[in-house]
Amino acid sequence: MQPPPTACLCRGGISWQGILLAVSLLTFWNPHPTAQLTIEPVPFDAAEGTDVLLLVHNASRNLIGYNWFKRKTADNSHKIVSYMVSRQNDTGFYTLQTVTANATVELATGEFRVHVSLLTFWNPHPTAQLTIEPVPFDAAVETDVLLLVHNASQNTIGYYWFKGNTTEDSREIISYSILTQKINTGPAFSGRETLYTNGSLLFMNVTKEDTGFYTLRTLNNELRPELATGEIRVHGLVAQPSLRATNTEPHSVAMTCFSDDPGISITWILNSQTLQLTDRMQLSPDHSTLSIDSVRQEDAGEYQCEASTPASSTRSDRYRLAVICEWPPSHPVLPSHISLSRAIIWHQP
Known part of the structure; x- marks a missing residue:
């Protein structure tokens, strides 16, 4: 007679009635892999004549070079430097090649699409309001944040950035004159800001002190100013949580996640995938404790x-x-590759 499909295979031809199960809870060190190099197009869909940024995420800290290529291959015949104004034939894939100090090469590919505007004006939305989009809105310390400018007038002749909800000279960070093509830094400049010719402002290696509002003042060829404000929120890195397990009942297991960070969300993972709860599993109100009642082989x-x-x-x-x-039940023997830290034994139903 074949054992039921949900039963675990045992040695010695013992009857399936009365088989004993041992649940071992083991902790082992697992190095966290380095986050993969990725590219985010901002925006993904662009109108012809507008700007597109290929934003790089998770670049190694010991880089010594960047190479950009058009299409999905690092072919020198397709090597490029930069694009500022997008055209319809710019649509497609772009590949970034990075080289670290130890000669390690990493590739990442991004895509954006350019659409032809149906209007004959340079500015497809002449009445659209100047706005600032933080990318990302919530950032971790030591990452980069872009304050992306939307709907700037086509006759803009200057961009002026200030820290806070103000345009006081003492709070000026940086400015750019389109007429002279010159960039000037102000009293609030930290050395980590980069101003692009479309007015967008990049903050590199942000700190918690960078959290707050930023004001952009534009000036058009009629010397008429326009203001817009954007916000950056910088958070500290989450510390690694610890996981402990207990079995107060002979047929159940409770695992608790411990973290000293306030305001966190907790998600449970099984075999590198988000855990799908069954009717025998229960989470505490804050999700910090996972309880499994009547543990079965499929819970392993x-x-x-x-x-x-x-x-x-x-x-x-x-x-x-x-x-x-x-x-036998009195002397459960675990496989040699498993070291038992806790165990519960009970009769299989």
């Missing part, structure tokens, strides 16, 4: 908890839940 696997904020996230070390059939 590697558990982690993930602590996250809008800006960053990190996972605990993996905790293995192993459901193992052994005989």
Whole structure:
């Protein structure tokens, strides 16, 4: 007679009635892989004559060079430098090649699409209001944030950036004159800001002190000013949470996620995938504790908890839940590659 498909295989031809299960909860060190180099097009869909930024995420800290290529291959015949004004034939894929100090090469590909405007005017939205979009809105410390300018007038002759809800000279960060093509820095300039010719302002390696509002003042060829304000929110990196497991009842397991960071969200992970709760699983109101009642073989696997904020996230070390059939019950023997830290034994229903 074949055992039922949900049963675990045991040695020695023992009857399936009365088989004992051992649940071992094991912790092992798992190095967190380096985040992958990625490219985010801002915006993904662009009107012809507007600007597109290919924003790089997760670049290595020890880079010594960047190479950009048009299309999906790092072919020198397609090497490019930069694009400022997008045209319809710019649509397609772009590849970034980075080289680190130890000669490691990494590639990432991004795509954007350019559409022809149906209007004959330079400015497709002549009455649209000047706005600022932070990319991203919530940022982790030591990452980059772009204050992206939307709907700037086509007859703009100057961009002036200020820290705070003010245009006081003492709070000026940086300015750019289109007429003279010169950039001037102000008293609030930190050395980490880069101003683009479309008025967008990039902050590199942001700190918590960069949190707050920023004001852009534009000036057109009639010397008429226009103001817009954007906000940056910078958060500290989430510390790695710890995971502990207990079995106060012989047929259940409770795993608790511990974190010292305030305002975090907790997600449970099983075998590197978001855990799908079953009717035998229950979460505490703050999701910090996962309880499993009547543990079964299908519950076995590697558990982690993930602590996250809008800006960053990190996972605990993996905790293995192993459901193992052994005989005799008084001397359960675990496989040699598993070291038992806690175990519960009960009769399989």
